[in-house]
Amino acid sequence: MSDVLLQLAATISARRSATADSSYTRQLLDAGPARCAKKLGEEAIETVIAGTSEGDEQLKAEAADLIYHLLVLLESRGVALNDVLAVLDKRQGVSGLKEKAERSKG
Numbered sequence: 001m002s003d004v005l006l007q008l009a010a011t012i013s014a015r016r017s018a019t020a021d022s023s024y025t026r027q028l029l030d031a032g033p034a035r036c037a038k039k040l041g042e043e044a045i046e047t048v049i050a051g052t053s054e055g056d057e058q059l060k061a062e063a064a065d066l067i068y069h070l071l072v073l074l075e076s077r078g079v080a081l082n083d084v085l086a087v088l089d090k091r092q093g094v095s096g097l098k099e100k101a102e103r104s105k106g
């Protein structure tokens with residue numbers, strides 16, 4: 001799973017040197033983090049709609065769009081996917097309820 005994500009993140013990063021007319025990713029990166037974040041929000045809403053009222057195939061397609069746009073936002077902000085995966089890795093084995101309580105302590 002994370003092999004696919006890491007490969008996609010590498011592709012997205014490499015698109016920085018593509019031409020804008022050949023790459024949708026390059027167009028998003030050129031538009032900057034605010035535009036990338038807005039696209040992510042749109043895809044999140046489409047995923048919510050699929051999750052509540054559409055079939056499994058549509059949900060899978062929207063989830064894939066969402067993940068792609070998340071990776072583009074991370075690239076636009078210069079945040080490495082591996083650093084996000086490290087945060088998730090540290091949380092493994094920690095109950096979500098315990099983690100939430102730690103967060104509210106500040």
Ligand SMILES: N=c1c2ncn([C@@H]3O[C@H](COP(=O)(O)OP(=O)(O)OP(=O)(O)O)[C@@H](O)[C@H]3O)c2ncn1[C@@H]1O[C@H](COP(=O)(O)O)[C@@H](O)[C@H]1O
Binds near residue numbers: 012022023
């Ligand atoms: N995984 C994806 C991927 N998922 C979704 N999308 C695009 O994300 C867009 C989201 O759909 P929308 O309906 O919101 O698109 P839209 O209305 O045309 O978008 P805007 O005009 O609003 O920006 C579509 O254009 C999809 O093609 C993706 N575009 C690229 N990739 C990956 O990125 C790689 C590089 O792509 P390029 O940068 O285009 O070469 C590809 O080989 C893929 O692996």
